[in-house]
Amino acid sequence: MKAGIVGATGYGGMELFRILSTHPQISQIMLYSSSRAGEVYEEMFPRFAGGSRHELQDLDPEKMKEEQDVLFLAAPSGVSSELTPELLGGKAKIIDVSGDLRLRDPEAYQQWYKKPPAPVETLQEAVYGLPEWNSEAIRAAGVIANPGCYPTASLLGLGPVISENLADPSSIVIDAKSGVSGAGKNANPLTHFAHAQENFQIYKVNQHQHIPEIEQQLSVWSGDTRPVTFSTHLVPMTKGIMATIYVTLKEEKTAEELHSLFLKYYESKPFVRVRRPGEFPATKDVYGSNYCDIGVTVDPRTNRVTIVSVIDNLMKGAASQAVQNMNLLFQLDERTGLAPHPVYP
Amino acid sequence: MKAGIVGATGYGGMELFRILSTHPQISQIMLYSSSRAGEVYEEMFPRFAGGSRHELQDLDPEKMKEEQDVLFLAAPSGVSSELTPELLGGKAKIIDVSGDLRLRDPEAYQQWYKKPPAPVETLQEAVYGLPEWNSEAIRAAGVIANPGCYPTASLLGLGPVISENLADPSSIVIDAKSGVSGAGKNANPLTHFAHAQENFQIYKVNQHQHIPEIEQQLSVWSGDTRPVTFSTHLVPMTKGIMATIYVTLKEEKTAEELHSLFLKYYESKPFVRVRRPGEFPATKDVYGSNYCDIGVTVDPRTNRVTIVSVIDNLMKGAASQAVQNMNLLFQLDERTGLAPHPVYP
Amino acid sequence: MKAGIVGATGYGGMELFRILSTHPQISQIMLYSSSRAGEVYEEMFPRFAGGSRHELQDLDPEKMKEEQDVLFLAAPSGVSSELTPELLGGKAKIIDVSGDLRLRDPEAYQQWYKKPPAPVETLQEAVYGLPEWNSEAIRAAGVIANPGCYPTASLLGLGPVISENLADPSSIVIDAKSGVSGAGKNANPLTHFAHAQENFQIYKVNQHQHIPEIEQQLSVWSGDTRPVTFSTHLVPMTKGIMATIYVTLKEEKTAEELHSLFLKYYESKPFVRVRRPGEFPATKDVYGSNYCDIGVTVDPRTNRVTIVSVIDNLMKGAASQAVQNMNLLFQLDERTGLAPHPVYP
Amino acid sequence: MKAGIVGATGYGGMELFRILSTHPQISQIMLYSSSRAGEVYEEMFPRFAGGSRHELQDLDPEKMKEEQDVLFLAAPSGVSSELTPELLGGKAKIIDVSGDLRLRDPEAYQQWYKKPPAPVETLQEAVYGLPEWNSEAIRAAGVIANPGCYPTASLLGLGPVISENLADPSSIVIDAKSGVSGAGKNANPLTHFAHAQENFQIYKVNQHQHIPEIEQQLSVWSGDTRPVTFSTHLVPMTKGIMATIYVTLKEEKTAEELHSLFLKYYESKPFVRVRRPGEFPATKDVYGSNYCDIGVTVDPRTNRVTIVSVIDNLMKGAASQAVQNMNLLFQLDERTGLAPHPVYP
CATH class of the missing domain: 3.30.360.10 (Dihydrodipicolinate Reductase; domain 2)
Incomplete structure (x- = not known):
């Protein structure tokens, strides 16, 4: 499976990159950024060096939705509400880690996020990705609204x-x-x-x-x-x-x-x-x-x-729960690629 | 005024020592310890060196209650319940920083602290030292139960x-x-x-x-x-x-x-x-x-x-509130000797 | 491969357990403890719950050295110096994470560790496990002295x-x-x-x-x-x-x-x-x-x-370097089972 | 004595304000700021509330140098090199907490600070304020270059x-x-x-x-x-x-x-x-x-x-050493107004 990450320079995106890098079903990770396209991720963040290099790609929704099997949107709120509609209808399943697709009521989004909401039809397509309570709907979904931390x-x-x-x-x-x-x-x-x-x-x-x-x-x-x-x-x-x-x-x-x-x-x-x-x-x-x-x-x-x-707010509260949702979307064991033990001390 | 501290090697006692050291009405500080009598405080804790030396004194209630104007009890719970009765009736006013004198109901003490309570008459003599709500009683008191943090x-x-x-x-x-x-x-x-x-x-x-x-x-x-x-x-x-x-x-x-x-x-x-x-x-x-x-x-x-x-749990929650109570007990401005500004950053 | 850990309740041992749990060549992990044999690791440390249960086993060198392919010794210094000689000569390769086998000169050990050293022949058998400088000797070894942090x-x-x-x-x-x-x-x-x-x-x-x-x-x-x-x-x-x-x-x-x-x-x-x-x-x-x-x-x-x-003092400084050494000992790619990316932030 | 602080919104300035607030020889503290003049310090930083209010004053060197007995310059480097010359010749003694007046060689300043140096005559007037080694010169000085942390x-x-x-x-x-x-x-x-x-x-x-x-x-x-x-x-x-x-x-x-x-x-x-x-x-x-x-x-x-x-980098490394220097400048005991004990824990 090929995965793409939008917003890989944020904390959630970094953790997604780390987890997907060892996920047994992921053969390729593509990183997207409108502002930093062309730069190499491992040079921006030497802590990620040591393996293959990832050049940040420009955001091209038409291409992304056909080339990737799954797209993780980990940008700040306000990005997914505009980007998701353009990513629908292709091969890629969408997992949105931001808050943009979680509220079914666009007015509530406007009120609490102080930003224009995503289109109603996009919101209606999004399934709330809380796997312990919603796994059936998640398995059948095309768009996941990954819960907040x-x-x-x-x-x-x-x-x-x-x-x-x-x-x-x-x-x-x-x-x-x-x-x-x-x-x-x-x-x-x-x-x-x-x-x-x-x-x-x-x-x-x-x-x-x-x-x-x-x-x-x-x-x-x-x-x-x-x-x-x-x-x-x-x-x-x-x-x-x-x-x-x-x-x-x-x-x-x-x-x-x-x-x-x-x-x-x-x-x-x-x-x-x-x-x-x-x-x-x-x-x-x-x-x-x-x-x-x-x-x-x-x-x-x-x-x-x-x-x-x-x-862990960046794991079950963001990145690893997104991967758990990906596992369900692709009918994998939900534990695939997720560490069985926390780090201690 | 002469002040004595029982339990000066604990966190609360150390803060008491620090505050009283610059209190304008305190001319002498005596430190008491049953287990470490004879040792010099500034050698045990070189961070306190630089001024005068304080040799830890044995606990001698009869002497303490006559020699000191105020005694701060900052030992773990269970000490004051036994010690306070022996300190009554002398010159010294008592400020107990432990939990031993706070509950008026001895059975409640026994139940929550799992230890034998102080005598009822001692508990009745103790005034709850929350100055913002109880300053009148505090000013007239001989024994203060300093509130918990x-x-x-x-x-x-x-x-x-x-x-x-x-x-x-x-x-x-x-x-x-x-x-x-x-x-x-x-x-x-x-x-x-x-x-x-x-x-x-x-x-x-x-x-x-x-x-x-x-x-x-x-x-x-x-x-x-x-x-x-x-x-x-x-x-x-x-x-x-x-x-x-x-x-x-x-x-x-x-x-x-x-x-x-x-x-x-x-x-x-x-x-x-x-x-x-x-x-x-x-x-x-x-x-x-x-x-x-x-x-x-x-x-x-x-x-x-x-x-x-x-x-600050060791200040208003313990040591500096005890000094605020001392100020009230001795009819001083309650701010005497207490820093007007917090430390930042 | 079957792995055993002595000292799994310390920090180094916990990290070893965590790493070996996802190592693709490890089929079984056995935990040994003389003082807590019979207790269940996942009940002692609920953070490790969620997978299989591990009952702590008594230390039985004769059995250990035949049943396990590799034994990690992660106890405090002074244990391996006595235990290692009893573990030699069996099937198991030994990786000692303590300081007991690192110094080739027994007198130096005595001087710096203030403890009796391991027997000279045991020290001579131990190879210093710094893989970047000593991989050839490590691959041929039976006993590894894992370097200090x-x-x-x-x-x-x-x-x-x-x-x-x-x-x-x-x-x-x-x-x-x-x-x-x-x-x-x-x-x-x-x-x-x-x-x-x-x-x-x-x-x-x-x-x-x-x-x-x-x-x-x-x-x-x-x-x-x-x-x-x-x-x-x-x-x-x-x-x-x-x-x-x-x-x-x-x-x-x-x-x-x-x-x-x-x-x-x-x-x-x-x-x-x-x-x-x-x-x-x-x-x-x-x-x-x-x-x-x-x-x-x-x-x-x-x-x-x-x-x-x-x-990371507990990883390259202890547990993950020990696994890197294990990989070399068993002619695996030295990266096997070791995370390619650090955790951030 | 009246004291003025330039740069009271930085960490060093805040600590200066805190220390001077309880200094027995300081009767008034004036705070200066070019960018935030007119604002009230205790409203900007409610942690300092509880006593008198301090309205930030515009920088007016002519006035400052006559109205204050001592001026502390705690602005970032580059400010004092320009401001100090304008403050000379009045009543106020100057204590510069920045690095601007410490290097006697203007070229060294230019090279290491990448900024234009103060005038040579200003640098020559400044005494390096390391009291334990330079107290005689400090006592006679008009301008102090407070040492770096x-x-x-x-x-x-x-x-x-x-x-x-x-x-x-x-x-x-x-x-x-x-x-x-x-x-x-x-x-x-x-x-x-x-x-x-x-x-x-x-x-x-x-x-x-x-x-x-x-x-x-x-x-x-x-x-x-x-x-x-x-x-x-x-x-x-x-x-x-x-x-x-x-x-x-x-x-x-x-x-x-x-x-x-x-x-x-x-x-x-x-x-x-x-x-x-x-x-x-x-x-x-x-x-x-x-x-x-x-x-x-x-x-x-x-x-x-x-x-x-x-x-403590903000105390002996900045603010309290500046006050120690002030004490020497004004022939006070160098300990005046400085806490005899550190805060612990």
């Missing part, structure tokens, strides 16, 4: 409880924390090392563009469209997300019952690991891997459930 | 809303994050650098001993004794606490109204700084200082308030 | 200059810096996060046990046995080593000439990458990989050469 | 050995490491948290503008003008410098003799602390303080001395 952690944590309608829908609070790479590769005062080190920052309170993405999927599960509370913080670390999720139960459950519920949904899912009752994961448990690790408990004093969900 | 951040954030009975009392969720120094100075696998770096960890879910301390003060304010949800996380940084607090309002309020409410309570308090509507503090804004910085907003979609409260 | 970075940096006898042998200064994982997994005050964070520490000045290992190989290359100056520092990061090496040239050379010299030795070596003149690597350029990246220049003002050599 | 650490480490002519002058190697704040406040790819974290980088090899500053002072001490080797590295921490210095002795000395030599020079200096033989400082030992801590030893195998010198 925060939504991946949040939704995998909430899925069992919301699907079973156990929670008071107005009670959902998601307190999410991310490593600084989540803020992207562009240097700015907030991500300056001397500012971010020894600093814990909150940002975009009630305004993060991942809020409608989470709410959209929750309403698919529960039919309920009530809003959630979702907060995002910057942790002085490079990678990793933890979503600490609080929901109040409609009826009492024990920690063991909740644990069994999560096992019911995830025991057969290779990339979601549920911790034993009383145990909780840390972000380093999934560093450099495609895993989402989850711990769950309930406080009998308040009947409030605490769900802890961790991922 | 998490409770300081949490309670200063919740005070205005709970005092005014604006919140649904069953809705309170406190998602707290602390730098690793909060786990104390003893080396263990969780605080090993190679484990804690690039790692975000949750611990003691629903079991942290600061929960009853928070609930006790909330019930003082509201009369309501319902439990709260309180989670604690370890951030890969040395110092700093952020408490992200969620409460649902009984009635609608705007962000501006909430801001005004917080100003009403804190405008005259030199160590609590309320951010403008829409702005939130980060932990580095208070690094090395006695400030608690607070931001507050409300999401009109959910009518849920988000309060963000940050402190 | 600091020596790997230092020797790969010095090799070309010393082999060609370009340097004043009394001028060599190696200023080495390592991430904290190099200090091992045991928690102690120096590796406590709150101490090591925002701290740059020097340790074992002129006393590090890697000094004789470096000098031994230099004397192999040059015939000169003069001592070097070698310093080690702890960097507040988890992984990575940089050796900044200074040598004075006997005769003038330009930066370009030095660059050509390094290319001559390393152009054909897949895991050593020489930077263009004027460019220098950073430790993150090799994070999670088996690469050693090298930059070299000369200051015409002093005729002193600066060589910068970086590795 | 790396030169401060390097020169305090080398001073005793070079002054006594003990070293082979061609043998000096200074391997220096700095926290990221040394690279300044402007965001760029090298200081992006996700790049700098878990990364150890070398930069400006043989090209750092602090090289001629170090060599200039060494030649003052020894009369020898031979060049040194000086390397600079970026450590993933915010603050702190360690200079590891290597020199070969002309004649043999023991570690104890060297220790005595350093004591001879520094015992009476309040801000240089010499460690006992065999002990070495870490950067955190001086965090937030004006100390330079030094350890020294010799390797009898090579007759090479290792000197380890640490400072």
Whole structure:
């Protein structure tokens, strides 16, 4: 299979390149860039040297969609909404790692992203690529909207409880924390090392563009469209997300019952690991891997459930989940080419 | 004034020593240690060299309570509960930085700390040292129970809303994050650098001993004794606490109204700084200082308030708040000897 | 091929387990532990869960050496010196990741490691496993002494200059810096996060046990046995080593000439990458990989050469270099099973 | 005394502001900025709120030099070379924290800084403000060239050995490491948290503008003008410098003799602390303080001395040393207003 990456100079694109380089079904990787076409990737980033050279190609949608089997779009938001329509109808399947194709409602996109949305027909063709909950549709899709990093952690944590309608829908609070790479590769005062080190920052309170993405999927599960509370913080670390999720139960459950519920949904899912009752994961448990690790408990004093969900934001939150989706699109074992163990320490 | 410190080899005690060394009313500092008496502090910790030498003294309560004007107890929990009764009745006022004297209910102490509590009469004599809410009692006290780090951040954030009975009392969720120094100075696998770096960890879910301390003060304010949800996380940084607090309002309020409410309570308090509507503090804004910085907003979609409260866990969360209490105990300006600006970057 | 790991609960052993788990020629991994036999690795370390379970086996040298094709010894120093003799003579080839078999002179081992050395005949059988300089002997060996982390970075940096006898042998200064994982997994005050964070520490000045290992190989290359100056520092990061090496040239050379010299030795070596003149690597350029990246220049003002050599201390400095050696021992392409790209960011 | 700061929005200026705010002899601080005049400092940086407000003033040299007693110039290099001449001849003494006035040779400035130098007569008026070696001239000066961060650490480490002519002058190697704040406040790819974290980088090899500053002072001490080797590295921490210095002795000395030599020079200096033989400082030992801590030893195998010198780059390496110089300029105890203890942990 031949794969193309648009946006290979960003963090997500770099990780895609790294993973695809050892994927057993990928015979060729083509990198595209409008601004830096002609440059050699391994010279721009000597850390990638040592193997074959990749010259960045100009964006030519007509050619790309016929020459590649799969195209990963890992550019900043606003690119895919324009580019995807031009890439449809060819041989290539599309996996969009940006936020452009995730919201089915174009107005919501406009409102939260402050940018013009993709055409409605493109949005309708896109399948939300959360493999643990949507694998059937993914296998049949031509265009995948790869989930956001925060939504991946949040939704995998909430899925069992919301699907079973156990929670008071107005009670959902998601307190999410991310490593600084989540803020992207562009240097700015907030991500300056001397500012971010020894600093814990909150940002975009009630305004993060991942809020409608989470709410959209929750309403698919529960039919309920009530809003959630979702907060995002910057942790002085490079990678990793933890979503600490609080929901109040409609009826009492024990920690063991909740644990069994999560096992019911995830025991057969290779990339979601549920911790034993009383145990909780840390972000380093999934560093450099495609895993989402989850711990769950309930406080009998308040009947409030605490769900802890961790991922590597650039892997399960972006690049490796995109490859998991690619595996499904091409009817491969979803684990193909994905590392079975995180890097530690 | 002469000051003594018990537990000067721990993190809290070191910061106390540092602050008291430049306090204009302190003429002498005596350091006590049962295990290391006879050793010289500046030789154990060459970072403190350069001024006078302090030889660690044996613990001799009878002598201590007469020779010192103020005694800071900064030993691990379990020490003050036994030591404080022996220190009463002398000249020295007592400021206990451990958790031993904070809970008025001895059974709650036993339950959450898993240790025998202090005698009831000692607990009754202790005044909870949260200066922004309790300065009158503090000024008249002989024994201060210096608040815990998490409770300081949490309670200063919740005070205005709970005092005014604006919140649904069953809705309170406190998602707290602390730098690793909060786990104390003893080396263990969780605080090993190679484990804690690039790692975000949750611990003691629903079991942290600061929960009853928070609930006790909330019930003082509201009369309501319902439990709260309180989670604690370890951030890969040395110092700093952020408490992200969620409460649902009984009635609608705007962000501006909430801001005004917080100003009403804190405008005259030199160590609590309320951010403008829409702005939130980060932990580095208070690094090395006695400030608690607070931001507050409300999401009109959910009518849920988000309060963000940050402190330096070893300063306002321990040592500098203890000195603030000392200032009040001795009728000094509460700012005496406390740095007006945090260290940055 | 079947592989066994002794010491799989340490940092080096964990990385070995991770790498071997995806090595295409390894069909089975057996983990040995005298103290924790019977426990299940994936339950001790849930981060490794998700695949097959590995029960820790008791150390039984007679059985091990017949059942396994290759045995990795990744225990602390002092274990291999006793264990290796018992493992000889069977089917298994031995790769010792500790320092026990590196020094050919038992007295030097005793002096620098303060422990009894391995038997002379065992030391004589061990081949020093620096593949870029010793691949022929490695391919023919039965026992490999895998190089230390600091020596790997230092020797790969010095090799070309010393082999060609370009340097004043009394001028060599190696200023080495390592991430904290190099200090091992045991928690102690120096590796406590709150101490090591925002701290740059020097340790074992002129006393590090890697000094004789470096000098031994230099004397192999040059015939000169003069001592070097070698310093080690702890960097507040988890992984990575940089050796900044200074040598004075006997005769003038330009930066370009030095660059050509390094290319001559390393152009054909897949895991050593020489930077263009004027460019220098950073430790993150090799994070999670088996690469050693090298930059070299000369200051015409002093005729002193600066060589910068970086590795991942747990990979090229331990586990992945051990697998590279295994590949050579079994006549595989030395890149087999080793990631072609580092993890970034 | 009234103090003015030019460049108060940079890291050095912020620390100056913080220190001067509690200096007992400073009654007023005026902040100057050409680009942001009219803005209020405490609103730009809410972390400084809580006390009086400071409105940034336009740069008006004629007024500044008469209204202030002391002016600190903490702008980037290139500003002071133009501004200082206009500030001469008034009431105010000048302390320049930039590199503009440090090199007595204008051509050297042009060569290393790539900018036009200050007028020769201005350079001649400037006294090099290394208080431990130059206090007499400082006390009599009108203009101080505050030393660079790396030169401060390097020169305090080398001073005793070079002054006594003990070293082979061609043998000096200074391997220096700095926290990221040394690279300044402007965001760029090298200081992006996700790049700098878990990364150890070398930069400006043989090209750092602090090289001629170090060599200039060494030649003052020894009369020898031979060049040194000086390397600079970026450590993933915010603050702190360690200079590891290597020199070969002309004649043999023991570690104890060297220790005595350093004591001879520094015992009476309040801000240089010499460690006992065999002990070495870490950067955190001086965090937030004006100390330079030094350890020294010799390797009898090579007759090479290792000197380890640490400072806080923004304090002794910039702001607090500037205040130490101010104290000397105004005949105050040099410790006035400077914290006696570093912040720990």
